[in-house]
Amino acid sequence: MATQGHDWLTESSDMESLLRVKELEEQQRALLKSTICAFNQLLDLRDLNTGVHSTRLAEWAVRVARKIQLEETDFYQLEVAALLHDIGKIGVPDAILKKEGKLTDEERALMNKHPEYSWSILRLFPGLDKASLYALHHHESYDGTGYPGGLKGEEIPIGSRIVSVIDAYDAMISNRCYRKGLLHEEAVRRLNAGSGSQFDPLVVQAFVEIASQEIQEVFAATGSSPAAVI
Secondary structure: OHHHHHHHHHHHHHHHHHHHHHHHHHHHHHHHHHHHHHHHHHHHHHOHHHHHHHHHHHHHHHHHHHHOOOOHHHHHHHHHHHHHOOHHHHHOOHHHHOOOOOOOHHHHHHHOOHHHHHHHHHOOOOOOHHHHHHHHOOOOOOOOOOOOOOOOHHHOOHHHHHHHHHHHHHHHHOOEOOEOOOOHHHHHHHHHHHEOOOEOHHHHHHHHHHHHHOHHHHHHHHOOOOOOOO
């Protein structure tokens, strides 16, 4: 009887420990989610265009991933990367970040550091290794002429290739204080022109299909006009 009682106490203690571990894991996930949301809010405060832009990209990124049949296990990493790929811009001075004219070579070099800044921030969070790499390489070009690593083709992480396409499209169609957003038709033309050089052709094809199907909603979110739609 004593042995049975001891076994019951041991099992009870093990169950309590397991429940406590699960509780702590859930708290950690909730904290990470809150932190990611807080960082996105920080982007919104830093640059009123960037925060909303990043939220839109996070939604598009997952939809492109589904369309090209990526593993669902990577969706979360991709969503975080799309949401916070520009977090490194908090390290870029306003005089450069919000400059209306052409950047000097020195200013461009500093601006081009923002993916590395994003990586240095995201890599500090446990479990976001892929997300940090996706953010680091979102300005690589498919032909190897991008930065910071000069990666080419499938050397570039697929998450980075997705963010690159949707980031470029969203930037082209969005209104800025110094210019009006492009028409959907022109933005798509530029994506297609860069397919195989700047952009992954598979990602371009998948995203253009998504954007063209939802053009009215897309332009309502950016505050611009779709005008000519292909």
